[in-house]
Amino acid sequence: MKLLHTADLHLGRLFHGRDLIDDHEAVLGQIAAAIDAHRPDVLIIAGDIYDRAAPPASAVSQFNGFIRRIFNETDTAIVMIAGNHDSGDRIGSMAALADNRRALVRGPLAREEMPLILRDEHGPVAFSGLPFGNEFAARECFVDTAIAAPADVLAAQLAAARRHVPESARWVVVAHAFVTGADPCESERKLVVGGVETAPSDLFDGAHYVALGHLHRPQTVGSGRVRYSGSPLAFGFDEADTPKSMVLVDLKADGDVETTLLPFAPLHRLRILRGALADLLAAAETSPDFVKVILTDPARQIDPMSRIREAYENAVVLSYARDETRLETKSANLALGASADPLHVIAEFLARVHPDAQTAAEQRLVKAGLAALAHRESAA
Known part of the structure; x- marks a missing residue:
């Protein structure tokens, strides 16, 4: 069975005040093109469909159009869950309109996590969708006051899901979590304020593939079976050199997986330029890239951002190298407590x-x- 795994669309997001609706339209078009080209049996969207619980109408319309296209023009099933940026109720309401024979849409937490079961020539594959939920919602849902951290929430969800997975089925888990050992980005919102937000990868023991959302860098954790697809777009300049991709997963008869990364081609890449103001202006070139400029001039310049934007129209951030050095020193001193x-x-x-x-x-x-x-x- 072939799966196409993506996550963290963050529809409706702005990037330093710039509207990303065209960038998101390009990304959704590339996902649809990958479905046309590779004919996956299932499209997985592992949370953070929207950037906030009450997204703009344009983002809702954009996603609805994409989903209609997949349902009407392909045979691909869809599994999607709410992430920590989403409203669980908003995502869950989509389930009422979905064909439960080819869709699993999970918004709020549920005490009984019923899977979507699909079949190929090798037998059944069970898909469990585990949406993001905080500890307080989980205590109420699972009637368990001992739930105190995201790892406890995930453990309760997995226990609720395992009960309904047929014994002979291969098992695919879709979750939105921060797994211990993974590498985060600066643009991600913390799952908890204080406390421990990570969950160990061995919670997923028994699953044949774990499609994760939340962290924006593509990566595996613990094993090749536990994978973040990463976000299709970069949302912070610490991701400037991070290739973005979706994951094509070939789930074998014995539960083994082979993965292929299908790269995204964004409308705007992120680029960091460093140098003296005069040198950067002299070297200006036409480019659609979003640009962060780090000036190495020892003295403050007069109205540097306006001058930079005459040369680089998509410059969105400007700082001085001396200030960046101070920030890096401060961050290094605080690194242990922060991360x-x-x-x-x-x-x-x-x-x-x-x-x-x-x-x-x-x-x-x-x-x-x-x-x-x-x-x-x-x-x-």
Whole structure:
């Protein structure tokens, strides 16, 4: 069975004030062209369809037109879930209009995660769609007050899904999560405020392919079976050199997978230019790229952005190298607290000051304390 995996469309997003509707139209057209060319059995969209819970009407119309095209002009089934940027209710409402024989649309959390079951010549394939949900919604849904972090939410969802997967079926999981060990980007919204937002990849043990959304860099985590497609467009200049792609997955009879990356060709690439203002103006060239300019001039220049935009019409960010250096130094000093898993930080600290390893009871106590802190911060 062939699958086409993408995620993190973020329809309706602006890039430094620039409307991306044409960029998104190009991306959706390339997804449709890939479906025409490769004839996948299933299109997977692993969350963050929209950039916010109440997207602009133009983004809703754009996505509706794309979905109609796939349903009306192809035989490809669709599996899509809500991400942390989406309104679960908005995404879930699409399920009422979908053909449940060739579509699985998951918005809010559900206590019983019923799969879409498709068949090929080798037998059944079960698709479980696990939408994003916070800990508080999950506690109510699963009637479990012990749910305290995204990993607990995902574990509850997977348990609810496993119960309904036929024993002989190959299993594909679609989820929107931050898996431990993955490489994030600056443009992603955190899943929790404080606390631990990552989930271990071994939660997915038993699945033959895991189609992930949330992180914008294409990558695998733990094994080739657990994969982020990444976002079709770059939303931060830290992604300037990151190739963007969708994933064509060939799911074999025995559950093995072969993957092929199908590159996106964006209307606007991201480029970082560094140099003295006079040199950059002299070297100007016509380009559709979105540009970040880092000036190396030792002194502040007069109205530099206006002058830059006369030469580079899509320049959107300007800074000075000396300021960037200060920011990098500050970020390096804060890197541990900003990006490390708090559970790991605490475990490493205790290992330094205490000769014995953490007990299971101590680990539960630390986890509960972090969850309580996250709850207080979110309620403040």
